Amino acid sequence: GNSVTQMEGPVTLSEEAFLTINCTYTATGYPSLFWYVQYPGEGLQLLLKATKADDKGSNKGFEATYRKETTSFHLEKGSVQVSDSAVYFCARAIYNQGGKLIFGQGTELSVKP
Amino acid sequence: DVKVTQSSRYLVKRTGEKVFLECVQDMDHENMFWYRQDPGLGLRLIYFSYDVKMKEKGDIPEGYSVSREKKERFSLILESASTNQTSMYLCASSLGAQPQHFGDGTRLSIL
Numbered sequence: 001g002n003s004v005t006q007m008e009g010p011v012t013l014s015e016e017a018f019l020t021i022n023c024t025y026t027a028t029g030y031p032s033l034f035w036y037v038q039y040p041g042e043g044l045q046l047l048l049k050a051t052k053a054d055d056k057g058s059n060k061g062f063e064a065t066y067r068k069e070t071t072s073f074h075l076e077k078g079s080v081q082v083s084d085s086a087v088y089f090c091a092r093a094i095y096n097q098g099g100k101l102i103f104g105q106g107t108e109l110s111v112k113p
Numbered sequence: 114d115v116k117v118t119q120s121s122r123y124l125v126k127r128t129g130e131k132v133f134l135e136c137v138q139d140m141d142h143e144n145m146f147w148y149r150q151d152p153g154l155g156l157r158l159i160y161f162s163y164d165v166k167m168k169e170k171g172d173i174p175e176g177y178s179v180s181r182e183k184k185e186r187f188s189l190i191l192e193s194a195s196t197n198q199t200s201m202y203l204c205a206s207s208l209g210a211q212p213q214h215f216g217d218g219t220r221l222s223i224l
């Protein structure tokens with residue numbers, strides 16, 4: 001089947017800590033993978049993406065590598081800031097259905113000063 | 114920059130009312146989507162459309178309908194609102210297989 005599973009939140013870190021948010025997916029083939037971020041009171045914004053195996057997406061200090069052998073796309077950041085507090089969603093595409101996405105349940109991150 | 118605009122940020126309606134949520138995008142995207150977002154459940158797809166006057170059911174279409182009379186506008190309709198439709202509603206659009214762009218959401222409360 002098609003699903004995306006994220007680690008449960010909330011995740012609370014101190015400023016400058018290392019962040020990992022796990023994401024695994026099920027799929028036939030190699031769908032494009034995405035991380036979206038939702039800041040308080042806003043809609044979702046694309047954070048990064050990877051379109052094929054071994055691709056690394058990166059943006060604003062965040063990185064995620066498309067690992068087909070473990071069907072994973074974990075989000076990492078070496079040093080988080082208070083402004084990174086948000087909800088993070090992992091998603092995979094289904095391209096034969098008009099660009100549909102399947103989302104994980106979201107992981108809330110809270111960064112304390 | 115792509116702009117997806119949802120007509121209301123907050124909306125309060127009563128049980129049984131017919132509710133319209135409007136979404137407009139300004140980048141000529143053929144694909145448009147309506148999701149609802151609930152704590153612990155992530156985003157669930159209600160309906161999507163890949164062309165004018167075309168619509169496809171998503172994962173949770175019951176109690177909803179949609180309208181796409183023009184390419185830039187995709188409306189979500191709650192035919193007879195119920196309290197279990199209290200939620201955050203998010204509209205998105207995309208071009209082909211490109212990433213989706215989201216509006217800021219409408220927080221709908223049904224009393």
